[in-house]
Amino acid sequence: MTIQLKMIEARPAPKNTVGPLAWLRANLFSGPVNTVFTLLGFYLLFVLLTPTIQWAFINADWVGTSRDDCSREGACWVFVNARLTQFIYGLYPRTELWRVNIVFASFAVLIAWLAIPRLPFKRWVALATLLAFPVFAYFMLYGGHFGLSVVPTHRWGGLMLTLILAVVGMVAALPIGILLALGRRSQMPIVKSFCVVFIEFWRGVPLITILFMASVMLPLFLPTGMSVDRLVRALIGITLFQSAYMAEVIRGGLQAIPKGQEEAAAALGMGYWKRMGLIVLPQALKMMIPGIVNTFISLFKDTTLVMIIGLFDLLGIVQAALSDSRWLGFALEGYVFAAFMFWIFCFSMSRYSQYLERKLHTGHKR
Amino acid sequence: MSVRPKAHTLGPKPPFWRDRAKRALIFQVLLIAAVAAFLLYIIGNTQANLAARGITTGFGFLERTAGFGIGQSLIEYSSQSTYGRTFVVGLLNTLLVSALGVVAATIIGFTVGIARLSPNWLIARLASGYIEIFRNIPLLLQIFFWYFAVLRTMPSARDSYSLGEVIFLNVRGLYLPEPLFESGFGLIPLTFGVAIVASIALVVWNKRRHEATGKRLPAGWISLALIFGLPLLVLVATGVPVTWDVPELRGFNFRGGITIIPEFLALWLALSIYTASFIAEIVRSGIQAISHGQTEAAQALSLPQKLVLRLVIVPQALRVIIPPLTSQYLNLIKNSSLATAIGYPDLVSVFAGTTLNQTGQAIEVISMTMAVYLIISLLVSMFMNWFNARVALVER
Numbered sequence: 001m002t003i004q005l006k007m008i009e010a011r012p013a014p015k016n017t018v019g020p021l022a023w024l025r026a027n028l029f030s031g032p033v034n035t036v037f038t039l040l041g042f043y044l045l046f047v048l049l050t051p052t053i054q055w056a057f058i059n060a061d062w063v064g065t066s067r068d069d070c071s072r073e074g075a076c077w078v079f080v081n082a083r084l085t086q087f088i089y090g091l092y093p094r095t096e097l098w099r100v101n102i103v104f105a106s107f108a109v110l111i112a113w114l115a116i117p118r119l120p121f122k123r124w125v126a127l128a129t130l131l132a133f134p135v136f137a138y139f140m141l142y143g144g145h146f147g148l149s150v151v152p153t154h155r156w157g158g159l160m161l162t163l164i165l166a167v168v169g170m171v172a173a174l175p176i177g178i179l180l181a182l183g184r185r186s187q188m189p190i191v192k193s194f195c196v197v198f199i200e201f202w203r204g205v206p207l208i209t210i211l212f213m214a215s216v217m218l219p220l221f222l223p224t225g226m227s228v229d230r231l232v233r234a235l236i237g238i239t240l241f242q243s244a245y246m247a248e249v250i251r252g253g254l255q256a257i258p259k260g261q262e263e264a265a266a267a268l269g270m271g272y273w274k275r276m277g278l279i280v281l282p283q284a285l286k287m288m289i290p291g292i293v294n295t296f297i298s299l300f301k302d303t304t305l306v307m308i309i310g311l312f313d314l315l316g317i318v319q320a321a322l323s324d325s326r327w328l329g330f331a332l333e334g335y336v337f338a339a340f341m342f343w344i345f346c347f348s349m350s351r352y353s354q355y356l357e358r359k360l361h362t363g364h365k366r
Numbered sequence: 367m368s369v370r371p372k373a374h375t376l377g378p379k380p381p382f383w384r385d386r387a388k389r390a391l392i393f394q395v396l397l398i399a400a401v402a403a404f405l406l407y408i409i410g411n412t413q414a415n416l417a418a419r420g421i422t423t424g425f426g427f428l429e430r431t432a433g434f435g436i437g438q439s440l441i442e443y444s445s446q447s448t449y450g451r452t453f454v455v456g457l458l459n460t461l462l463v464s465a466l467g468v469v470a471a472t473i474i475g476f477t478v479g480i481a482r483l484s485p486n487w488l489i490a491r492l493a494s495g496y497i498e499i500f501r502n503i504p505l506l507l508q509i510f511f512w513y514f515a516v517l518r519t520m521p522s523a524r525d526s527y528s529l530g531e532v533i534f535l536n537v538r539g540l541y542l543p544e545p546l547f548e549s550g551f552g553l554i555p556l557t558f559g560v561a562i563v564a565s566i567a568l569v570v571w572n573k574r575r576h577e578a579t580g581k582r583l584p585a586g587w588i589s590l591a592l593i594f595g596l597p598l599l600v601l602v603a604t605g606v607p608v609t610w611d612v613p614e615l616r617g618f619n620f621r622g623g624i625t626i627i628p629e630f631l632a633l634w635l636a637l638s639i640y641t642a643s644f645i646a647e648i649v650r651s652g653i654q655a656i657s658h659g660q661t662e663a664a665q666a667l668s669l670p671q672k673l674v675l676r677l678v679i680v681p682q683a684l685r686v687i688i689p690p691l692t693s694q695y696l697n698l699i700k701n702s703s704l705a706t707a708i709g710y711p712d713l714v715s716v717f718a719g720t721t722l723n724q725t726g727q728a729i730e731v732i733s734m735t736m737a738v739y740l741i742i743s744l745l746v747s748m749f750m751n752w753f754n755a756r757v758a759l760v761e762r
Contacts, residue, residue, distance in 0.1 A: 027487035037489050042488065220728060
């Protein structure tokens, strides 16, 4: 009897369990039913993708200035090209576009700073984004000070307006949402019921009726003779709507913090606002970021509704361009472009929120 | 010997603003006062504004003649009808598109959500592609796409697409054959009702028998056969008392049959496809929330795969799925108000749109519209809460 002292070399896995063929068998053709599904899937993909790619790329016209340059049967991207400035800046004066660009660029830097985990001074950058940046953006975009000419809001439009509506709605809704969420968890019955009614009312009605209300009823509520800009009216409606949704997200975050945290803070003699502001909210806010990003995504998509009350956001300006008599019949191109822009923003934000969720998850899972 | 400190040795009583109960009381009184002052301010302004514009308040306008036509109506309606009736027509249209949208979104959503978890790589990828594309594009844009880029570019009535010369699709909508019921057809809904009652009785009896003796019949299949087979049998026995009114091209348009207007089609398609992408994600996460140990335990008890799904996975997954599903249904109902952008005559379009513009009764019209959505939201959440309570875990 021999004793094997040397380790036997690991043998390679059987041929039929490794390699692309085995992968195909395991994932696509593991049985008759699966094979049928796979073939159906490939057929569906073929039927959908071939005409789409032919239309959008192979048979498309890309360069030119007028509709006469679109001679082929595919998409006429010339239309989008010719209108691109309008789709992004609306009717903002062409000579003043640098102002918008500076705001866009500084916003991108701030957001990138907040989104990339390794960079320092997160708290100060967040404060700057929430407090200083809106003021800066207002002076840059609207003008009227520091030698900048005034650009009235009815000339704002396109992607720029979409971003303004979403960001302002979000930033304004955050503090209101926090107060409402705290109120809903309060021990005081009247405060609590007031917050519940407020939240459930705005969550229970469609945004479009809120916008109608803001544009039709709000002027009636103000003293006679006082009028409010149409953009501001839309922003008030969006903020009220968004704060209710935000309050629910924040309430969810508050509930996730163990009660012991608040009790410990109370035992140290902290008052209500100190307990909330220094102990509970900082912990809760971190956990709420994915939820906040998700509500921001839906707000970003919902800003398209302002076109119904006559503002020209990205979708509104595309829709308006479609009825231009020089460019009739390019609805598909316009919608595909707008959809692509929205999709890029929403998809990247949702990916970021999923990444955050995974990151936060590991911290709390044992 | 210890001396119990007396109350007065603790010093003077703290001032009332240090007393939590009194502070809460004062705070709430102040809140009420602030809200009341705000409301009074608004009401005062509104009254002054309305007086300045010469608008009389009140719901009297609901009795006046509307004077405009509506493209789709489930009840009798003409331009001679009252504004009150436009409200009802709009409400019914909203309910119609919402109900059909909920059904379609649920079917698509569950299919895609389950496909997303398929072991077949391609099917799972197709499902996640569907989800990622449709939930990241604004609903309004999707409605516009279906309406302006697809349905408005359909051929004219003469060159309609047709399916077997009975179903036609053209720029004016979808034309379906309409069943016309002859005398003797009344028997069929009757048998249908009898079959339903019989199946319920069967299920109850089967459950009792199962609990008492452990034996059971395939009650699901038997009731399915009863509910669909029995009316079919009667239908054949009575000689099929149904004729179909097939739409026919006369002049420039189709006559006869059922017409589904393109506005409805576009809204219904967009609502179902958009909401389905959210429902699919809810279904996926609901199924994934059930730990694998549950499946393994069920298999260890040698339950067949079908029963593992029906008795172990689905009931537990439903608990996770139902609350977010409810809010998706509510979103769908609220989103149906986007109808106004393409002119589908829903509540917001005909009432908060046309009626408001014609009468100028902003306050009444907007409040009625909001109240309707609030009531619908409340009713749906009440129903879903009831349903949720039925499937919820009973904790002892």
